[in-house]
Amino acid sequence: MKLIYTGKTKDVYALEDGNYLLRFKDDVTGENGVFDPGANTVGLTMEGAGKAGLRLTKYFFERLQEKDIPTHYVEANIEEATMTVKPASVFGKGLEVICRYRAVGSFLRRYGLYAEEGQPLDAFVEVTIKDDERQDPPISEDALDMLGILSTAEYKVLKELTRSIADVVKTELAAKGMELYDIKLEFGRIGQEGQIVLIDEISGGNMRAYKDGKYVEPLELTRLMLEG
């Protein structure tokens, strides 16, 4: 087992059978010690964050599997904080796909002239480039196609998958009395045909969930979802 990549919140190992192993770390993104799912820097380390993130990811990836929504998920080992996944190649150097139900975060920072904080949004999907140096700029369908990152046909699949996945998460959260404000997903291509599948994780680290008008921290989200 060979370490091939050290990420902000995960390490990636190559397995002998061609699959990969993700090890979830206790580091979460944020700034100045405050958790922020939209941040590009590791802001703090929270004991148990890795396992909590993995538990929720396992839960959601298995729900998606039941609904035949394609993901890179193979299996998870909570004790080891590891998840086995199929090999996937990302689009370009990596994209983030955001689905928004409320105007908060970077959406509000960009479109505050037209949107009020917390205003409902109709499962609005947008794509940003993973590029820390340039603060993850948003990119349009046309630009993705022109720059050879994602074809127009793939964009349509990506958008539909994003909405389906976000809807599953939103519904699951609602059943526990929480509201999903937004969620950030990553996708990749797998297999010879380049099927588009969800990769990475689904946990408190990449969504904003609220309960009784109050933001739910990542560890608390896992607790409310799986032990509530």
Place this chain on the structure above:
Amino acid sequence: MKLIYTGKTKDVYALEDGNYLLRFKDDVTGENGVFDPGANTVGLTMEGAGKAGLRLTKYFFERLQEKDIPTHYVEANIEEATMTVKPASVFGKGLEVICRYRAVGSFLRRYGLYAEEGQPLDAFVEVTIKDDERQDPPISEDALDMLGILSTAEYKVLKELTRSIADVVKTELAAKGMELYDIKLEFGRIGQEGQIVLIDEISGGNMRAYKDGKYVEPLELTRLMLEG
């Protein structure tokens, strides 16, 4: 004749017949005394810039008229540095539509991870919000529709018009030995049916033109186009 708006590069007056009069000023956008068509601040005053901008605008708007491309243009008075236009309402609080043939400026600042400086782009169209406070953020077709700024059907018209107009300008410049790198246009709705038309101006102040690999300043652009 009543002054109703003082802009960065123009003043706007209401005429008795319902039309508007734009007075072109000698102020141009830029920063620290250096001209930049993408800037939000008036960077410098160049004697004759207003008339030069108007002369080129008149020239291009009349070429568009010949090609039945709709604009708000009625007539121009070069001596007075004024242009009479039909009343138009802008989309939301104003949008800028950019057509790009080369990767420079804000495109490169955003997508430098995937594009090299000066790389050819295939008449790439993007829309930004006029919002000085938020540095004119780019906005997608979906977001424009969702925020009630521009419908998806209108977006298609806007994109086609932008490409047609940019192509006219590019061809005219090429005939004078210049290359158009990018151009920034503004549109509005006129009449009961809300027909989408080009508004504002087409001059050196809202495009980047190059000759023999060297940037052509706005005043020089007018000279090369109309006196060359």
